[in-house]
Amino acid sequence: MAILTVEDLSKSYGRIQALKKVSFSVPEGSVFGILGPNGSGKTTMLGTIMDILKPTSGTYKLFDEAPTELHRRRIGTLLETPNFYHYLSGVKNLEIAAEIKQHGKEDIPRVLEMVDLTKRKDSKFSTYSLGMKQRLAIASCLLGNPKVLVFDEPTNGLDPVGIAEIRELMKTLYREGKTIIMASHLLDEVEKVCTHVAILRKGELITSGDVNEILSNEDMVEVGAKNSERLIEVLQKMPGQTRVTKEGGMVKVFYPVGTADLEAINNFCFGKDIILNHLILKKKSLESRFFELTNN
Ligand SMILES: Nc1ncnc2c1ncn2[C@@H]1O[C@H](COP(=O)(O)OP(=O)(O)OP(=O)(O)O)[C@@H](O)[C@H]1O
Numbered sequence: 001m002a003i004l005t006v007e008d009l010s011k012s013y014g015r016i017q018a019l020k021k022v023s024f025s026v027p028e029g030s031v032f033g034i035l036g037p038n039g040s041g042k043t044t045m046l047g048t049i050m051d052i053l054k055p056t057s058g059t060y061k062l063f064d065e066a067p068t069e070l071h072r073r074r075i076g077t078l079l080e081t082p083n084f085y086h087y088l089s090g091v092k093n094l095e096i097a098a099e100i101k102q103h104g105k106e107d108i109p110r111v112l113e114m115v116d117l118t119k120r121k122d123s124k125f126s127t128y129s130l131g132m133k134q135r136l137a138i139a140s141c142l143l144g145n146p147k148v149l150v151f152d153e154p155t156n157g158l159d160p161v162g163i164a165e166i167r168e169l170m171k172t173l174y175r176e177g178k179t180i181i182m183a184s185h186l187l188d189e190v191e192k193v194c195t196h197v198a199i200l201r202k203g204e205l206i207t208s209g210d211v212n213e214i215l216s217n218e219d220m221v222e223v224g225a226k227n228s229e230r231l232i233e234v235l236q237k238m239p240g241q242t243r244v245t246k247e248g249g250m251v252k253v254f255y256p257v258g259t260a261d262l263e264a265i266n267n268f269c270f271g272k273d274i275i276l277n278h279l280i281l282k283k284k285s286l287e288s289r290f291f292e293l294t295n296n
Helices: 042-049 090-100 105-114 130-142 160-175 187-193 211-215 228-235 262-271 283-295
Strands: 002-013 016-027 031-035 057-062 075-078 148-152 179-184 196-201 204-210 218-225 243-247 250-256 276-281
Touching: 002 042, 002 179, 016 042, 016 057, 016 179, 016 196, 031 042, 031 187, 042 057, 042 148, 042 179, 075 130, 090 105, 090 130, 105 130, 105 160, 130 148, 130 160, 160 179, 160 187, 179 187, 187 211, 196 211, 204 211, 218 228, 218 262, 228 243, 228 250, 228 262, 262 276
Parallel strands: 016 204, 031 179, 031 196, 075 148, 148 179
Antiparallel strands: 002 016, 002 057, 196 204, 218 250, 218 276, 243 250
């Protein structure tokens, strides 16, 4: 099941086009990073799927269905810093949050434990470090134990220790089987935590998919022919390739970065009586685009 499927989503603020026909899909159980520099449209994307903003055109689905409030109630969101009461304790703030979200208070000890704030639960919010404040905000998202979590820049403004704490928390949530959709402008964060990524730049989707494929330093070529079993057999004999895989009906062949040669692949297959009907180099351009992106 896809948790979120975005199809040709566009959003304009007057003359500013914040999203331009963006499409991608978030698999269940993934940590999905929406990566891009400031102003690339990440917050707009999250705001749209949580129904805070209306798309100009395009559609999206939640849990493979047309989105409703019931679907959104199954998602814990942290889109902006929540308004906690500074003079109240962490636990009291969570009690208020639980009441607003119409969840019972019985879940509070569990979420406090998850974010490692049990010991400090009775301290005033005003005495919390920035990292603790952020963890309390995440605890509030975890109330009711939603299967899906949506975070906008969860480590923004935190010091390295705070960042590492949030990172560990994400990994724990992932191991528990949650799907996490997270906006970030930090490549490092996405590489360390995310299983999947969609890269945005100036509202356009540059690429999306498995993080290892996108960020690895291999060239990956998608190849297709009528008889894919025979195609795999032949490609495995081709000198220079490092591995051949088949995922989602698509045959992929990998080469050390910068060495994939489409013409050579075509010739090699043709020499073995295979006519290719699909031949696309994916990795090289992704790498250079990614370089451009992170340099901006
Ligand atoms: N309410 C608004 N009115 C007009 N323009 C807006 C509004 N919100 C966002 N924008 C513009 O839309 C574009 C995308 O902004 P958005 O906040 O979605 O990007 P972002 O990737 O989340 O950036 P940041 O990391 O800085 O929050 C930017 O050019 C921004 O200036």
